[in-house]
Amino acid sequence: MDTSIERRSVIKRARHNLRWSWRKYNAVLRVSIASNLAYVYEVLFRSLFLIVLMFVFGQLWKTTYTARGESLLGGFSMNDMIWYLAAAETIATSMPQLTRRIDEDVRSGRLAYLLGRPYNYVLYNFAQYLGERLVRFFINGVVAAAMALLLVGPPHFSLAGVLAWPLVTLVALCIDFAAYFGIGLLAFWTEDTNSFTIIYSRLALVLGGVLVPLEVFPQPLRGIAQALPFSAILYGPARTLVHFDVGRFGGLLLQQGITLAIGWLIVMAIYRVAIRRVNINGG
Amino acid sequence: MSIIEVNGLTKTFKTRERAAGLAGSLRSFIAPQYRLREAVKPICFSLEQGEVLAFIGPNGAGKSTTIKMLTGILYPTSGSAQVLGLTPWQQRRTLSFHIASIYGQKSQLWYHLPPQDTFNLLAQIYELDMREYSKRRDFLIDTFDIADYMRTPVRKLSLGERMRCELAAALLHKPSVIFLDEPTIGLDVIAKQRIRDLIGQLNREENVTVFLTSHDAGDIEQVCRRAIVINHGEVILDTPVARLKREYLRVKTVDLLLEEPAETLLKSDVASGEQRLSVQSAVSIHEELLDTTGVRVLKAKGHGLKLEIDTARTPLEPVIAAIMQHCHILDMTIADPPMEEIIADIYGRKSGAQSASSEPGNNVEAQFIAPEIESQSIAEG
Numbered sequence A: 001m002d003t004s005i006e007r008r009s010v011i012k013r014a015r016h017n018l019r020w021s022w023r024k025y026n027a028v029l030r031v032s033i034a035s036n037l038a039y040v041y042e043v044l045f046r047s048l049f050l051i052v053l054m055f056v057f058g059q060l061w062k063t064t065y066t067a068r069g070e071s072l073l074g075g076f077s078m079n080d081m082i083w084y085l086a087a088a089e090t091i092a093t094s095m096p097q098l099t100r101r102i103d104e105d106v107r108s109g110r111l112a113y114l115l116g117r118p119y120n121y122v123l124y125n126f127a128q129y130l131g132e133r134l135v136r137f138f139i140n141g142v143v144a145a146a147m148a149l150l151l152v153g154p155p156h157f158s159l160a161g162v163l164a165w166p167l168v169t170l171v172a173l174c175i176d177f178a179a180y181f182g183i184g185l186l187a188f189w190t191e192d193t194n195s196f197t198i199i200y201s202r203l204a205l206v207l208g209g210v211l212v213p214l215e216v217f218p219q220p221l222r223g224i225a226q227a228l229p230f231s232a233i234l235y236g237p238a239r240t241l242v243h244f245d246v247g248r249f250g251g252l253l254l255q256q257g258i259t260l261a262i263g264w265l266i267v268m269a270i271y272r273v274a275i276r277r278v279n280i281n282g283g
Numbered sequence B: 001m002s003i004i005e006v007n008g009l010t011k012t013f014k015t016r017e018r019a020a021g022l023a024g025s026l027r028s029f030i031a032p033q034y035r036l037r038e039a040v041k042p043i044c045f046s047l048e049q050g051e052v053l054a055f056i057g058p059n060g061a062g063k064s065t066t067i068k069m070l071t072g073i074l075y076p077t078s079g080s081a082q083v084l085g086l087t088p089w090q091q092r093r094t095l096s097f098h099i100a101s102i103y104g105q106k107s108q109l110w111y112h113l114p115p116q117d118t119f120n121l122l123a124q125i126y127e128l129d130m131r132e133y134s135k136r137r138d139f140l141i142d143t144f145d146i147a148d149y150m151r152t153p154v155r156k157l158s159l160g161e162r163m164r165c166e167l168a169a170a171l172l173h174k175p176s177v178i179f180l181d182e183p184t185i186g187l188d189v190i191a192k193q194r195i196r197d198l199i200g201q202l203n204r205e206e207n208v209t210v211f212l213t214s215h216d217a218g219d220i221e222q223v224c225r226r227a228i229v230i231n232h233g234e235v236i237l238d239t240p241v242a243r244l245k246r247e248y249l250r251v252k253t254v255d256l257l258l259e260e261p262a263e264t265l266l267k268s269d270v271a272s273g274e275q276r277l278s279v280q281s282a283v284s285i286h287e288e289l290l291d292t293t294g295v296r297v298l299k300a301k302g303h304g305l306k307l308e309i310d311t312a313r314t315p316l317e318p319v320i321a322a323i324m325q326h327c328h329i330l331d332m333t334i335a336d337p338p339m340e341e342i343i344a345d346i347y348g349r350k351s352g353a354q355s356a357s358s359e360p361g362n363n364v365e366a367q368f369i370a371p372e373i374e375s376q377s378i379a380e381g
Helices: A002-037 A040-046 A048-068 A078-092 A098-108 A111-115 A121-152 A159-188 A194-207 A221-227 A235-242 A246-275 B021-030 B063-070 B092-096 B115-125 B130-144 B159-170 B189-206 B217-223 B241-248 B316-326 B339-358 B371-380
Strands: B004-017 B033-047 B052-056 B078-083 B099-103 B177-181 B209-214 B226-231 B234-240 B251-258 B266-268 B275-277 B295-301 B304-310 B329-335
Touching: A002 A040, A002 A121, A002 B115, A040 A048, A040 A121, A048 A078, A048 A121, A078 A121, A078 A159, A078 A235, A098 A111, A098 A121, A098 A159, A098 A194, A111 A121, A111 B099, A121 A159, A121 A246, A159 A194, A159 A235, A159 A246, A235 A246, B004 B063, B033 B063, B033 B078, B033 B234, B052 B063, B052 B189, B052 B217, B063 B078, B063 B177, B063 B209, B099 B159, B115 B130, B115 B159, B130 B159, B130 B189, B159 B189, B189 B209, B189 B217, B209 B217, B217 B241, B226 B241, B226 B339, B234 B241, B234 B339, B241 B339, B251 B316, B275 B295, B304 B316, B316 B329
Parallel strands: B052 B209, B052 B226, B099 B177, B177 B209
Antiparallel strands: B004 B033, B004 B078, B226 B234, B251 B304, B251 B329, B266 B275, B295 B304
């Protein structure tokens, strides 16, 4: 009798926590989106870089395809290649300065506000990051799509690819958060996390298949790049959109799931140690 | 039961030391050297519900570190503390529903959005009932007179306006204890006064316990009833503010800019050779000279006059009134003694009391009351 009452009260408490957790982080997400929309023209202006980048790569691919006299490279047509570039660049260039923000919170002492609230600091940061990233993602996506349309015309996406793409992209954004947040937490130990951020972002750029699909990479580099988590963030989602394949999609979801689970466990472990090391400046 | 109970709380920081120059940098890279800094030495005190405590001290005294331990953000090196019966660093989440903290130099409001958005977000974070929240928000907007700023992006608000919004935001969830870390820093005189009035009102109307740290003696004099002075991580004085004012804040520095040359108000003292203020009393009908025994002329140049007034011997108001009767005052600043001077004074009295106690037959209690006895009298009062 007592056990069933206890169980019911535990379930009730869990439901209460779940309901409020959803409301809290949803509210943070909405406020973060609103805050970033306050500077929508700035984000739009920043995305103009994409126009230059896509124009340069459009010309390079055109020359490459003409020089080789082939209509397919690694299974990608010129049209696929430019739309792949647009999809991968949209994800890559939408990354906000998450590590710098955590660095700044630790150094300025603003952490005192952020830690003293009834929420999970990691999830709060995730919701804030997601809001910021989604705004950048949509604006960059529109600019990149417009440019690709101008360069090579409409894409040849399959309906399944279009439907699967948002899911794998969302998981990719979650993995990216775990990676950058983990680096940001190093601010509790080091004075500047910028060097770690640069190394990670450059590795992602080179090995993640942002500019070129991994199919074009020579072996064994292709195998190594495919096994690394960067491909689950950039190459995987872009390829799903351009060249959808059920088998590859299932494999990507599995790779993303494992990467996210391991990444999240590492972040939580670092956070648990970091929180005991808080050494807030100005006090 | 005490709202805050602190027993032997300490915090030691380990900081890396670097020697100057290239060789020093290389040495510290190969063999890093660390230094242990005791930010807070064992401190003990307690606070009852509804008390307004000034926790004061110079820069680096350990004030903010103590606040951060009491709000659960920093883990102490040793000792224990209970806030509302909870151990802050172990039960931070539960505690955060019942306390609020404001850091004068940092903002909790979203910079690019109007305060209204942060208010709505905080309502969700503190799990407030929406109907209750609406009532509370309207009440705070009215009390803090911030209706005009609720739809203006925070980046466009002045520091004083922002601070009022910060205070209102921190009170949305009706906290029992509020920690204020330098709430008036950087504010002008009017904004400072507004914030002080609001803190006082909050304490009176909602019986909120206030734990305030400040450099500004004005905050302490006008808002608090009890003061704990901390220096180098140690509590050196725990006393009612009335006594602190009487003994340590009695000397004011008055800086005046006059319409007429300052010389017209001064007379040379033949015996000492010093210049003395010589003005007629504003209240006397017999054109008597004002008693200026507690007034010392620090500087008199052109139209500028700087006075040091010992308010225990000569009250401030008659001096100002007498000067105003003689000539127009174009500008005036009244300053309290700096914190460093107060600290030096406390140490001076302490060592005086100790040396007096070492002489047989003397009673120290009469000159320097132990902090514990002072705290008790406040709690009872």
